Amino acid sequence: MDGVFRMFRWFPWAARGGAPSAVEHPLDVVAVHAEYADFVFRSLQRLGVRPPDLDDLRQEVFIVVHKRLHTFDTGGSMQAWLFGICKNIVARHRQRAYVRRETTAIPLPETSSEGVQPSPEENLATKQARAELTELLNELELERCAVLVMFEIEQKGCEDIAKELGVPVGTVHSRLHAARKEFEKALARREARLSRGRRR
Template sequence: MIRLFPWAARGSPPSAVERPLDVVAVHAEYADFVFRSLQRLGVRPPDLEDLSQEVFVVVHKRLHTFDTASPMQAWLFGICKNIVARHRQRAYVRRETTAIPPPETSSEGIQPTPEESLATKQARAELEELLRELDPVKCVVFVMFEIEQMGCEEIAKELGVPVGTVHSRLHKARKAFEKALARRQARLSRGRRR
């Protein structure tokens, strides 16, 4: 077990606020956060489990360096960001899918037509393509606010950053998204003219 606090080695009893953390405890409390962060950073579903494991391997190796004065989520998010950047550099973009997704149903429980399913799938693919063009850190804030409908205060708390930083990243992400969308529309219109 990796002890997080220096007093743990001296045998001093921890207070109620300070308790030793180990990788198992960090995983139990933050595994969902790591998984969501990787999704928000644009990791494809087939790669999520592998990259999540990579994050916790780094946590295992580096937990002793964690500064207890900062939020655990901010530290974990930094690790996620680095893992995703390395993953992209290695160009591990796989095209296969591991399972057939269940058919989607509307809020009334009615299955969509094949045309509606195809349109939804194409729209998601286009959105993912546009989001990949954004800076990963800004993309996360954009996804949390625009897609997951989270408030700025909630995003700031989850990422361990000031609310002003969230507003700044969101503003820049919106501009970058609009530019990416304009480039895509220009490419499509050039393709239609040919």
């Protein structure tokens, strides 16, 4: 199984800045956007939104923020509240994509070793591996997928993940454990499908 998770090296995750700082005026929509726009963008990435859809969905998130900011508990975590909105927006987006027979995707920019141009065969193998990983990740529950992406791709520690998402460290551990189990099951289902296909 460790070999499978090493495949995450094909996800060269570029963080868009550090963890967001506290908003001085929590109920000011402009201040929330200024402080958390990048956090929302990263959250949408982690939840599997395709690159062409990221800006549109971020705008949807802040439309919801504009409508519901008065309901935010100022004693709570802004990150956790925003992440919940992101999760709901992405869930609806997945439903719309399913109706259109599209798929969501973890963003996978092209990479190559510095100064080395990969061969066409290597490019094809890398694209296939990325497509397979994207397909597997899209089978995970959204919150678990996000934690797995943060841990395996972004190489964040569980305490950092907990702080960024505004949840207890124990919650991160349980989501990561569940995500790994889900990923293993998704991989087993894929291998079973491939095996049946080879027998035909």
